[in-house]
Amino acid sequence: MIYQFKEHIPVVHVTAFIHPQAAVTGNVIIGKHVYIGPGAAIRGDWGKIIIEDGCNIQENCTIHMFPGVTVHLKANAHIGHGAIIHGATIGKNCLIGMNSVIMDNVILGDECIVGALSFIKADETFDARSLIVGNPAKKIKEVSDEMIGWKTQGTELYQQLPDEMRHYWKACEPLREIPSISADKLDHNADTQYQTWNQQRKNQDG
Template sequence: MANIYSYHGIKPIIKKSAYIHPQAVIIGNVEIGEEVYIGPNAVLRGDWGKIIIKDGANVQENCTLHVFPGIPTILEESAHIGHGAIIHSAHIGKNCLVGMNAVVMDNAKIGDECIIGALSFVPTGFISENRKLIVGSPAKVIREVSDEMIAWKTKGTAIYQELAREGHIAIQPCEPYTEFVEQTPTKIVDYSVWTK
């Protein structure tokens, strides 16, 4: 079971089809929707305000989601938060991708189907329209997101939604082998749909 904590009596709300890794930490006023994946060492700290993770979103390993007092953090449906990213009182639109180790600050509002580049710093109050490619430190909109880019992103997010669906069964603690052995997975996963 994940590390789930109340804060002054407010408990997280987590839908049953979500997968929360046992090494994730969820604190306080956090709502997690259907088929959401929360990876190891992710921390969602809803102490001074609310964090809302809508259906089909994912928050990958080592991410931090927190809130400035009174300003919620919201991930809309199918938002995809890459490894090590920080979201702090920002609103991330539907089907967005936040790249690895990016930081999105207070009162930023990112439109639907945007892509934020890895290592970008999105400053306080930044606002973008839908389908923009946002990169840099401080971040700037550099162009539109193409149909091909959003199709690639959507396929990648679908893999995480599948991982949320099967995580309770597929991800299990175990003792490692001490020698190299040939292994066959209990389920053959076809990733070719994502790499095409």
């Protein structure tokens, strides 16, 4: 749902997809081919939220801020399930792992990767291509070309999703028994299977 707050009405590009069970409130700007999943709360009541082109904010994420602050997700930022972004700036093509918390005034350079369940405390700044993990989170190494290529591939799937949702997504009644269909039809995503980082490394190592 989209909500006005005081004089602020969210601005959403026509190519973006916002799930009706997400809540987008107030001073929020959402760019092209952005995906917002169900349960996400994007609350621009006390400050401003800018979500640039190609970003995705997955299920149950929260984006908010202290009064007067702008939260900025730069192009192609990828915010994993359940993550919290509070008053931070996320650089271009960053990946924020599932259930991570990014606190106030944090600045992530471009193409950083934050591991799942990480906690980045307020006022931290990380250079581009930092791999950041832990609680409190620390940089453990540089993000390699292979890692950022893997991340970019995953983000591209989410950039295709808004258009697919508009074409194929609809409410329905459940089936009461499993239909009799062939195994190849069940594997409907066989042509777009995506490997975890560990799977990809294993295949590369032979």
